[in-house]
Amino acid sequence: MIRKFINKLRNNKNSKVQGKIPDQKVDPELLKMTVHQFADQSSVVMKGYRFSATLQPTVPLKYLRRHGEISPNIPDEEKEVDSPHFIWLPEVESKYSFLSEGRTVSSSVGPIDPDGGDFLLFLIALREIIEKPQDPKITDYQDALYKQNEILKLSNSKISNADDYLHKLFGGTKNQILEFVLQEIGAPSHKGLKLEHLEELSNLGFCSISKMLNAPDEVLLALKGIGPSKLKSIRENT
Secondary structure, three states: OHHHHHHHHHHOOOOOOOOOOOOOOOOHHHHOOOHHHHHHOOOOOEEEEEEEEOEOOOOOHHHHOOOOOEEOOOOHHHOOOOOOOEEEEEEEOHHHHHHHOOOOEOEOOOOEOOOOHHHHHHHHHHHHHHOOOOOOOOOHHHHHHHHHHHHHHHHHOOOOOHHHHHHHHHOOOHHHHHHHHHHHOOOOOOOOOOHHHHHHHHHOOOOOHHHHHOOOHHHHHOOOOOOHHHHHHHHHOO
8 A cells, every 4th residue: 555655656747756755665664654654754745634434334324424524633532443434544635636546445336436426425315214213103113114115215316326226235125125224223133033924913913023023922823934943943032
């Protein structure tokens, strides 16, 4: 990473630091530096740090909304944080923008522009649905169904490529979206019961995941695919 950075500075004709970094072998100690350590010693090139959120559907909204945030220094409370949700990256002065030419960032849908583009807008809209407080009048399962439908509506939103993102993330299927929502809202595990079982139990009046798992034996045994051994497994997991 540091070697590529130095080579770009050497080779770009518009760089004011061109030629100031000798062509001979670079000091091995310099190459051992992290990008942050190099940035701290390169104030001529760097103007600060940029907050880069992990562009995945499980990343909390508070981090996605900060994506692209610029700060002269990394906040003290985040300097030593090894988070799966974000990272602070060195940000170069605009006159050295050639250092970032052609750069992409990884995401759940493949390489995308560093600013996140339409996918960032999609993720923010997705997380706004997921993190919307549950209506106290409905159960966790009903809340998950509501949020599943709201996520499906994103395919008809003004966000470009939203339908494509839904297919890439969830195969475009309602079941995968519902499983994702149940996990993200912290609903109890329904291990042993398939989604079609949940729907059937809901129709029978067992409206929450907990009530479904604790339904009488005769009710669960009447479900397709549930036998004595499966019932035992369900009971052991509740």
